[in-house]
Amino acid sequence: MENFLELLKNRRSCRRFTDEPVSQESVANIMRAALMSPSGHRINPWEFVLVENKETLRQLSVSKAAGAQLLDGAAMAVVVIADTDKTDVWVEDCSIATILMQLAAEEEGLGSCWVQIRLRKDADGGSSEENVRALLGLPANYAVLSIVAIGHKERDSKPFDEEKMQWEKLHIERFGEK
Ligand SMILES: Cc1cc2nc3c(=O)[nH]c(=O)nc-3n(C[C@H](O)[C@H](O)[C@H](O)COP(=O)(O)O)c2cc1C
Known part of the structure; x- marks a missing residue:
């Protein structure tokens, strides 16, 4: 297991995937992360539609005008x-739940992207x-937040550059105080 801050640094959005399928063990671990997500009052309003x-996947990739095309090349998606x-x-x-699945995917050595x-x-x-909703047959009272595209990375991205960390966004005790 990576050190947690290393995991955070290495999790970069992946938009190009290989054809290799994701193992059932990795799928299970990613879904375990989702199902352990904290929620307000532990109501757990979320549900997840696993698509392989x-x-x-192709039809999901055209569900919005831009930024979803990568779903077409992903091994799987979690809606x-x-x-x-x-x-x-x-x-x-x-x-x-969305970001925890992305972190779990990184822990599994996989790439992911929030759509x-x-x-x-x-x-x-x-x-x-x-x-x-129409594609997946979702009931009217269910909303869709995101789709997590997941697969094996075509190539590794550069880790987060700590030089670009925006420490100016940190306020000490009162707004504007450094
Ligand atoms: C709320 C949210 C919505 C996003 N929507 C999309 C999207 O629809 N398509 C996409 O390719 N990336 C999407 N992203 C990924 C961001 O573009 C990405 O996280 C950001 O550019 C930082 O890059 P990094 O993830 O590699 O650190 C989304 C990220 C977040 C947090």
Whole structure:
């Protein structure tokens, strides 16, 4: 296991994947991370749709105008949905689950990328969320936050450059105080 800060440094968005499938063990570990995510009041509004079917991945890749094409080359995707009747903090809960899956993927030696669906539109101005709903048969009370594309990295990206860390965003005791 990598040191946690090294894991954070090495997790970079991966948009190009090899054809190698993801092992069932890695899939299980990524889903374990998702299902251990903290959520407000432990309501766990999130649910996850695991997609490996190539044609479904292709259709997800055109569910929004830009930034989703990479899904077409991914070995798999996890669509992060939530029952919005359960809680008003489903966006936060689903966001945490999304990033934890990305970190778990990195821990497995895999690449991943967050594909935003909430509030996004397709090339014709239609709702990305409605496209995903229709494709996956989601009930009306379920919202879609994101899709996590996962696969073996075509190549490693440079780790996060600590020289670019924005320490100026840190305020000590009061805003503006360094
Ligand atoms: C809320 C959110 C939405 C994102 N949506 C997309 C997306 O739709 N498509 C995409 O290619 N990358 C998306 N990303 C990835 C960001 O572009 C990426 O994290 C950022 O540029 C920093 O690069 P890094 O992940 O390599 O550190 C998203 C990231 C976040 C946190």
